Amino acid sequence: MAEIPIDEMEPGSELDELVAKRVLGWKRHRRCPGEIAHMPTGWRCRRCGKMGDEGAPTEHEERPPRCSTSIVAAWRVVERFAHEGVPVEVSANPTERGPEPWCAVIRMGEVEHTAGGETAPAAICRVALKARGEG
Numbered sequence: 001m002a003e004i005p006i007d008e009m010e011p012g013s014e015l016d017e018l019v020a021k022r023v024l025g026w027k028r029h030r031r032c033p034g035e036i037a038h039m040p041t042g043w044r045c046r047r048c049g050k051m052g053d054e055g056a057p058t059e060h061e062e063r064p065p066r067c068s069t070s071i072v073a074a075w076r077v078v079e080r081f082a083h084e085g086v087p088v089e090v091s092a093n094p095t096e097r098g099p100e101p102w103c104a105v106i107r108m109g110e111v112e113h114t115a116g117g118e119t120a121p122a123a124i125c126r127v128a129l130k131a132r133g134e135g
């Protein structure tokens with residue numbers, strides 16, 4: 001269980017990490033498998049964007065995808081559920097569901113999980129954690 005209710009978790013690194021762990025199978029302290037591009041000024045990881053000085057060790061920890069702020073990253077969450085046969089429904093301005101501008105719904109059998117958000121990624125992250133039994 002998270003320390004704060006899911007609906008009150010703001011988009012950011014804490015929410016990103018929780019979603020990455022619970023939904024995407026991300027593990028803390030895992031080496032980033034990104035390809036390293038070498039430049040005259042140093043290196044840059046093509047996967048996560050981490051940069052380092054030339055000659056500095058290129059090994060670095062994987063960062064959780066920014067699922068709560070990036071729709072590209074949040075879509076990985078939607079796709080993960082889709083692969084499990086569970087559709088994630090995202091809608092804008094769902095006045096009947098509450099005051100938040102975005103709403104996400106996951107139906108699992110008889111149970112319907114819903115979450116709102118200021119942005120679609122935030123709503124997707126929150127509903128995903130609820131569907132995974134958090135909060």
Ligand SMILES: [Zn+2]
Pocket residue numbers: 032033034045046047048049050060061062
């Ligand atoms: Zn990387």
